[in-house]
Amino acid sequence: MKIAPSVLAADYLRLGESVRAVENADMLHLDIMDGHFVPNISFGPDVVRALRGESRLFFDVHLMLTHPRRYLESFRSAGADGITVHVECEDDVAETLREIREMGLQPGLSLKPGTPVERLVPFLPLCGMVLVMTVEPGFGGQRFMADQTEKLRFLKKAAPGVLLEVDGGINVETARICRDAGAEVLVAGTSVFGAPDVSAALAELQRL
Secondary structure, three states, X not given: OEEEEEHHHOOHHHHHHHHHOOOOOOEEEEEEEEOOOXXXXXXXXXHHHHHHOOOXXXXXXXXXXXXXXXXXXXXXXXOOOEEEEEOOOOOOHHHHHHHHHHOOOEEEEEEOOOOOHHHHHHHHHHOOEEEEEOOOOOOOOOOOOHHHHHHHHHHHHHOOOOEEEEEOXXXXXXXXXHHXXXXXXXEEOHHHHOOOOHHHHHHHHHOO
16 A cells, blocks of 8 residues: 655645655656636645755646646646546547656646446556546545445456555544455545644554
Protein backbone atom coordinates (compact mmCIF):
# COMPACT_ATOMS: atom_id res chain seq x y z
CA MET A 1 0.00 0.00 0.00
CA LYS A 2 1.17 3.49 -0.88
CA ILE A 3 -0.14 6.65 0.79
CA ALA A 4 -0.50 9.87 -1.20
CA PRO A 5 -1.51 12.86 0.95
CA SER A 6 -3.59 15.35 -1.04
CA VAL A 7 -2.38 18.94 -1.11
CA LEU A 8 -5.97 20.11 -1.69
CA ALA A 9 -6.59 19.65 2.06
CA ALA A 10 -3.32 21.24 3.24
CA ASP A 11 -2.96 24.60 4.95
CA TYR A 12 -2.40 26.99 2.05
CA LEU A 13 -0.87 29.60 4.34
CA ARG A 14 1.85 27.09 5.27
CA LEU A 15 1.98 24.96 2.15
CA GLY A 16 5.70 24.25 2.19
CA GLU A 17 5.57 23.33 5.86
CA SER A 18 2.56 21.06 5.24
CA VAL A 19 4.33 19.21 2.44
CA ARG A 20 7.49 18.74 4.49
CA ALA A 21 5.35 17.20 7.26
CA VAL A 22 4.37 14.30 4.97
CA GLU A 23 7.79 13.60 3.50
CA ASN A 24 7.54 10.03 4.87
CA ALA A 25 4.62 9.32 2.52
CA ASP A 26 5.02 7.51 -0.80
CA MET A 27 3.57 10.17 -3.10
CA LEU A 28 2.16 13.67 -3.01
CA HIS A 29 -1.22 14.05 -4.73
CA LEU A 30 -1.83 17.39 -6.45
CA ASP A 31 -5.37 18.11 -7.69
CA ILE A 32 -5.52 20.60 -10.55
CA MET A 33 -8.99 22.04 -11.26
CA ASP A 34 -10.06 24.47 -13.97
CA GLY A 35 -13.49 25.61 -12.74
CA HIS A 36 -15.03 24.05 -15.85
CA PHE A 37 -14.53 20.29 -15.76
CA VAL A 38 -15.28 20.51 -12.03
CA PRO A 39 -16.92 23.44 -10.18
CA ASN A 40 -13.79 24.56 -8.37
CA ILE A 41 -10.40 26.12 -9.09
CA SER A 42 -7.30 24.96 -7.23
CA PHE A 43 -3.79 25.91 -8.39
CA GLY A 44 -1.51 25.65 -11.39
CA PRO A 45 2.02 24.74 -12.48
CA ASP A 46 3.69 27.53 -10.50
CA VAL A 47 2.54 26.03 -7.20
CA VAL A 48 3.67 22.57 -8.29
CA ARG A 49 7.06 24.03 -9.22
CA ALA A 50 7.38 25.77 -5.85
CA LEU A 51 6.50 22.57 -3.97
CA ARG A 52 8.95 20.55 -6.06
CA GLY A 53 11.71 22.38 -4.24
CA GLU A 54 10.28 21.29 -0.88
CA SER A 55 9.84 17.57 -1.48
CA ARG A 56 11.51 14.48 -2.92
CA LEU A 57 8.22 12.59 -3.14
CA PHE A 58 6.71 11.27 -6.35
CA PHE A 59 4.42 14.07 -7.59
CA ASP A 60 1.10 12.51 -8.57
CA VAL A 61 -0.62 15.27 -10.58
CA HIS A 62 -4.36 14.80 -11.16
CA LEU A 63 -5.66 17.02 -13.97
CA MET A 64 -9.38 17.63 -13.54
CA LEU A 65 -9.41 19.68 -16.73
CA THR A 66 -11.62 19.77 -19.80
CA HIS A 67 -8.55 19.98 -22.06
CA PRO A 68 -5.64 18.49 -20.09
CA ARG A 69 -3.44 17.95 -23.14
CA ARG A 70 -2.79 21.69 -23.40
CA TYR A 71 -1.10 21.66 -20.00
CA LEU A 72 0.96 18.45 -20.04
CA GLU A 73 4.26 20.17 -20.81
CA SER A 74 3.61 22.88 -18.21
CA PHE A 75 3.18 20.32 -15.45
CA ARG A 76 6.02 18.13 -16.68
CA SER A 77 8.41 21.07 -16.51
CA ALA A 78 6.98 22.06 -13.11
CA GLY A 79 8.06 18.71 -11.65
CA ALA A 80 5.28 16.17 -12.15
CA ASP A 81 6.33 12.51 -12.02
CA GLY A 82 2.95 11.17 -13.07
CA ILE A 83 -0.06 12.82 -14.70
CA THR A 84 -3.60 11.48 -14.46
CA VAL A 85 -6.36 12.72 -16.77
CA HIS A 86 -10.07 11.92 -16.92
CA VAL A 87 -11.75 9.58 -19.36
CA GLU A 88 -14.58 12.19 -19.53
CA CYS A 89 -12.28 14.98 -20.77
CA GLU A 90 -12.77 16.45 -24.25
CA ASP A 91 -9.30 15.58 -25.54
CA ASP A 92 -8.34 12.37 -27.34
CA VAL A 93 -7.75 10.14 -24.31
CA ALA A 94 -5.48 7.62 -26.02
CA GLU A 95 -3.27 10.29 -27.56
CA THR A 96 -3.09 12.16 -24.26
CA LEU A 97 -1.96 9.04 -22.40
CA ARG A 98 0.63 8.28 -25.07
CA GLU A 99 1.98 11.81 -24.86
CA ILE A 100 2.32 11.57 -21.07
CA ARG A 101 4.32 8.34 -21.44
CA GLU A 102 6.50 9.85 -24.18
CA MET A 103 7.37 12.63 -21.74
CA GLY A 104 8.79 9.99 -19.42
CA LEU A 105 5.96 10.32 -16.90
CA GLN A 106 3.55 7.78 -15.48
CA PRO A 107 0.25 8.01 -17.40
CA GLY A 108 -2.91 7.70 -15.32
CA LEU A 109 -6.60 7.65 -16.09
CA SER A 110 -9.49 8.51 -13.79
CA LEU A 111 -13.28 8.47 -13.90
CA LYS A 112 -16.09 10.19 -12.03
CA PRO A 113 -18.44 8.14 -9.81
CA GLY A 114 -21.24 8.28 -12.38
CA THR A 115 -19.08 6.94 -15.22
CA PRO A 116 -19.24 3.18 -15.91
CA VAL A 117 -15.90 1.50 -15.28
CA GLU A 118 -16.14 -0.21 -18.67
CA ARG A 119 -15.28 3.12 -20.33
CA LEU A 120 -11.71 2.67 -19.10
CA VAL A 121 -11.18 -0.74 -20.67
CA PRO A 122 -9.97 0.37 -24.16
CA PHE A 123 -7.33 2.58 -22.54
CA LEU A 124 -5.97 0.24 -19.86
CA PRO A 125 -2.97 -0.92 -21.95
CA LEU A 126 -1.86 2.74 -22.08
CA CYS A 127 -2.10 3.31 -18.31
CA GLY A 128 0.45 2.99 -15.56
CA MET A 129 -2.20 3.83 -12.98
CA VAL A 130 -5.98 4.08 -12.75
CA LEU A 131 -7.64 6.41 -10.24
CA VAL A 132 -11.10 5.54 -8.93
CA MET A 133 -12.94 8.51 -7.42
CA THR A 134 -15.05 7.63 -4.38
CA VAL A 135 -16.47 11.17 -4.19
CA GLU A 136 -17.56 13.64 -6.86
CA PRO A 137 -14.35 15.41 -7.91
CA GLY A 138 -13.96 19.07 -7.14
CA PHE A 139 -13.97 19.49 -3.36
CA GLY A 140 -12.27 17.86 -0.40
CA GLY A 141 -13.95 16.56 2.73
CA GLN A 142 -16.79 14.71 1.00
CA ARG A 143 -18.43 11.51 2.17
CA PHE A 144 -17.02 8.21 0.90
CA MET A 145 -19.13 6.36 -1.70
CA ALA A 146 -18.71 2.70 -0.79
CA ASP A 147 -20.39 1.44 -3.96
CA GLN A 148 -17.45 2.74 -6.02
CA THR A 149 -15.21 0.02 -4.61
CA GLU A 150 -16.85 -2.39 -7.07
CA LYS A 151 -14.85 -0.57 -9.75
CA LEU A 152 -11.65 -1.45 -7.87
CA ARG A 153 -12.63 -5.12 -7.84
CA PHE A 154 -13.38 -5.02 -11.56
CA LEU A 155 -10.10 -3.32 -12.40
CA LYS A 156 -8.08 -5.68 -10.22
CA LYS A 157 -9.12 -8.45 -12.61
CA ALA A 158 -9.21 -6.43 -15.83
CA ALA A 159 -5.83 -4.70 -15.40
CA PRO A 160 -3.55 -6.77 -13.15
CA GLY A 161 -0.44 -4.81 -14.16
CA VAL A 162 -1.90 -1.36 -13.56
CA LEU A 163 -1.51 0.44 -10.23
CA LEU A 164 -4.93 1.03 -8.62
CA GLU A 165 -5.41 4.33 -6.81
CA VAL A 166 -8.46 5.55 -4.90
CA ASP A 167 -9.36 9.09 -3.86
CA GLY A 168 -12.23 10.50 -1.81
CA GLY A 169 -13.22 10.27 1.83
CA ILE A 170 -10.23 8.11 2.74
CA ASN A 171 -9.59 7.60 6.45
CA VAL A 172 -8.49 4.59 8.51
CA GLU A 173 -11.91 2.94 8.26
CA THR A 174 -12.51 3.49 4.54
CA ALA A 175 -8.87 2.74 3.73
CA ARG A 176 -9.40 -0.84 4.93
CA ILE A 177 -12.44 -1.17 2.66
CA CYS A 178 -10.46 0.07 -0.34
CA ARG A 179 -7.44 -2.09 0.47
CA ASP A 180 -9.64 -5.18 0.62
CA ALA A 181 -11.18 -4.23 -2.75
CA GLY A 182 -7.75 -4.08 -4.38
CA ALA A 183 -6.54 -0.49 -4.01
CA GLU A 184 -2.77 -0.06 -3.95
CA VAL A 185 -2.52 3.73 -3.57
CA LEU A 186 -4.66 5.69 -1.10
CA VAL A 187 -5.11 9.42 -1.60
CA ALA A 188 -5.85 10.96 1.78
CA GLY A 189 -6.60 14.64 2.21
CA THR A 190 -8.64 15.80 5.19
CA SER A 191 -7.80 12.74 7.30
CA VAL A 192 -4.11 13.64 7.11
CA PHE A 193 -3.83 17.41 6.70
CA GLY A 194 -6.91 18.06 8.82
CA ALA A 195 -5.60 16.05 11.76
CA PRO A 196 -4.11 17.75 14.85
CA ASP A 197 -0.88 15.81 14.25
CA VAL A 198 -0.27 15.38 10.52
CA SER A 199 2.69 13.01 10.92
CA ALA A 200 0.76 10.79 13.32
CA ALA A 201 -2.25 10.63 11.02
CA LEU A 202 -0.02 9.62 8.11
CA ALA A 203 1.67 6.95 10.23
CA GLU A 204 -1.69 5.52 11.23
CA LEU A 205 -2.65 5.02 7.59
CA GLN A 206 0.73 3.53 6.81
CA ARG A 207 0.26 0.90 9.52
CA LEU A 208 -2.56 -0.59 7.42
